[in-house]
Amino acid sequence: MTNSSHAEEEKKVRETVTNFLLxxxxxxxxNDDDNLFASGIVNSLFAVQLMTFxxxxxxxxxxxxxxxxxxxxxxxxxxxxxxxxxxxxxxxxGPS
Amino acid sequence: xxxxxxxxxxxxxxxxxxxxxxxVEPFAEKWDREQRLPESVxxxxxxxxxxxxxxxxxxxxxxxxxxxxxxxxEALGRGxxxxxxxxxxxxxxxxxxxxxxxxxxxxxxxxxxxxxxxIGAFALTEPGGGSDIHSLVTEFTDSRGDSLVLxxxxxxxxCGQFASLFLVFGKLGDRSLACLxxxxxxxxxxxxxxxxxxxxxxxxxxxTFNNVEVPPANVVGKPxxxxxxxxxxxxxxxxxxxxxxxxxxxxxxxxxxxxxxxTRKIGNQxxxxxxxxRSLIAEMGTDLEAGxxxxxxxxxxxxxNLPEAFEKxxxxxxxxxxxxxRAASDAVQIQGAAGCHASSSVSRFYRDAKIMEIIExxxxxxxxxxxxxxxxxxxxxxx
Ligand SMILES: Cc1cc2nc3c(=O)[nH]c(=O)nc-3n(C[C@H](O)[C@H](O)[C@H](O)COP(=O)(O)OP(=O)(O)OC[C@H]3O[C@@H](n4cnc5c(N)ncnc54)[C@H](O)[C@@H]3O)c2cc1C
Numbered sequence: 001m002t003n004s005s006h007a008e009e010e011k012k013v014r015e016t017v018t019n020f021l022l023x024x025x026x027x028x029x030x031n032d033d034d035n036l037f038a039s040g041i042v043n044s045l046f047a048v049q050l051m052t053f054x055x056x057x058x059x060x061x062x063x064x065x066x067x068x069x070x071x072x073x074x075x076x077x078x079x080x081x082x083x084x085x086x087x088x089x090x091x092x093x094g095p096s
Numbered sequence: 097x098x099x100x101x102x103x104x105x106x107x108x109x110x111x112x113x114x115x116x117x118x119x120v121e122p123f124a125e126k127w128d129r130e131q132r133l134p135e136s137v138x139x140x141x142x143x144x145x146x147x148x149x150x151x152x153x154x155x156x157x158x159x160x161x162x163x164x165x166x167x168x169x170e171a172l173g174r175g176x177x178x179x180x181x182x183x184x185x186x187x188x189x190x191x192x193x194x195x196x197x198x199x200x201x202x203x204x205x206x207x208x209x210x211x212x213x214x215i216g217a218f219a220l221t222e223p224g225g226g227s228d229i230h231s232l233v234t235e236f237t238d239s240r241g242d243s244l245v246l247x248x249x250x251x252x253x254x255c256g257q258f259a260s261l262f263l264v265f266g267k268l269g270d271r272s273l274a275c276l277x278x279x280x281x282x283x284x285x286x287x288x289x290x291x292x293x294x295x296x297x298x299x300x301x302x303x304t305f306n307n308v309e310v311p312p313a314n315v316v317g318k319p320x321x322x323x324x325x326x327x328x329x330x331x332x333x334x335x336x337x338x339x340x341x342x343x344x345x346x347x348x349x350x351x352x353x354x355x356x357x358x359t360r361k362i363g364n365q366x367x368x369x370x371x372x373x374r375s376l377i378a379e380m381g382t383d384l385e386a387g388x389x390x391x392x393x394x395x396x397x398x399x400x401n402l403p404e405a406f407e408k409x410x411x412x413x414x415x416x417x418x419x420x421x422r423a424a425s426d427a428v429q430i431q432g433a434a435g436c437h438a439s440s441s442v443s444r445f446y447r448d449a450k451i452m453e454i455i456e457x458x459x460x461x462x463x464x465x466x467x468x469x470x471x472x473x474x475x476x477x478x479x
Contacts, residue, residue, distance in 0.1 A: 014129050024403070026472050027478050043468055045406045047324040048332070053403040067318045067325060 097388035112171035120175030142212020156207035173344025177448035178297035184337040188330035189216030218261035234266030256301025272322035283308035294447035309418035339412035349427035414462040417452035
């Protein structure tokens with residue numbers, strides 16, 4: 001993936017994740033690094049709803065190995081997780 | 097509601113009803129009275145693949161969709177809530193394990209669960225409480241070597257009397273953790289609980305863990321995720337199963353009531369000609385239709401892996417369990433003294449229905465969650 005298409009995909013993923021979060025958690029403004037699991041923002045179904053959403057929209061399957069709070073704790077973390085899971089990596093720097 | 101089903105789903109529902117007519121309904125009262133399910137009926141469910149019907153074929157299941165799974169629960173719930181309880185917890189354990197288990201755990205356990213060679217039990221509730229799952233006190237501690245040590249107690253565990261595999265939830269420090277405990281594990285004590293008002297044949301038990309060794313191979317998922325990811329998957333299928341089972345019980349109340357009202361005479365007048373009896377039947381029949389739609393919607397959402405599937409299952413279970421309690425009470429009322437006797441299935445429905453308002457999250461917990469969800473939606477739309 002070229003660096004520009006990586007940036008485009010990342011932007012789309014970030015928007016999709018942010019829109020889902022804003023439609024499902026009780027917070028007016030969401031910054032990319034806000035901790036989603038901070039008390040009071042989410043209910044007890046949130047984690048599995050987020051999991052299902054990611055699986056459905058990005059056509060990925062989550063399993064035991066993905067259970068890491070670093071993957072889901074914020075918009076940034078979730079975006080990076082989806083990019084990794086889809087194998088959408090930045091192009092390696094070529095030999096100079 | 098039938099028009100929403102495929103021909104195959106309709107045909108299978110017909111098969112399930114025939115199965116229940118022949119193998120469940122004639123015996124349900126006896127099982128209730130004796131407070132036990134015969135091994136033969138569980139073996140029959142296993143033989144037909146019903147206990148793993150919603151698991152993938154590659155894991156030994158039938159690979160049926162959730163709508164068909166719901167129809168099976170509905171049919172079994174019409175016959176015996178206790179028997180359906182076996183399917184409920186088997187599915188809760190299997191689905192949670194299938195989603196979050198390791199490759200080795202899935203390979204080892206899921207085919208046996210799917211084929212009904214072993215029965216699973218879902219051990220979450222403790223003597224200290226069930227609604228507030230975050231206050232669990234069952235404790236894992238590190239031991240020397242790789243294993244963990246489990247201490248604590250679980251109560252009101254369906255199928256605990258005969259299950260071979262327990263999915264147990266506890267805490268490792270301040271992180272939640274789930275693990276598998278086979279029945280023969282040293283330090284696990286199983287004490288039957290008798291004399292419940294309903295679900296009397298569901299084989300409830302209290303489990304005590306005294307320094308039970310849990311090898312790493314039996315830890316499910318990772319520390320910190322048992323209550324946020326593993327239990328909710330099990331409880332989701334538990335709610336779908338219970339919602340559909342309550343719907344079956346509601347159908348039982350409706351069918352028994354209309355038959356009684358059509359045939360019983362008060363003086364020269366059929367009971368069903370009395371307006372007040374018609375009111376009860378009208379409410380029951382309408383609840384039955386409404387509940388069918390909610391159950392279907394929850395099952396379809398699960399089949400399509402929609403994020404809203406979880407709240408749809410909450411709504412279905414909340415509605416049908418409460419409607420079943422109302423319907424069972426009215427069904428007894430319509431039959432009068434006959435409805436108060438064990439020879440009438442509505443007397444059992446009356447006792448079983450109330451349990452449905454307590455398991456897989458009480459009515460109040462459903463209201464707390466659903467109320468929060470609905471309010472959140474409005475708040476967000478106002479922002
Ligand atoms: C037949 C049967 C089978 C069962 N099978 C299983 C099983 O297989 N596995 C398992 O783990 N458990 C099982 N249970 C236990 C069941 O899940 C619990 O009983 C249930 O979660 C409620 O917990 P509790 O009984 O401790 O009630 P409590 O949590 O003590 O609640 C008591 C009352 O307070 C209300 N309440 C609690 N919190 C709130 C709140 N925040 N807001 C408003 N009201 C509240 C409740 O709704 C209830 O009315 C079973 C129970 C029965 C009866």
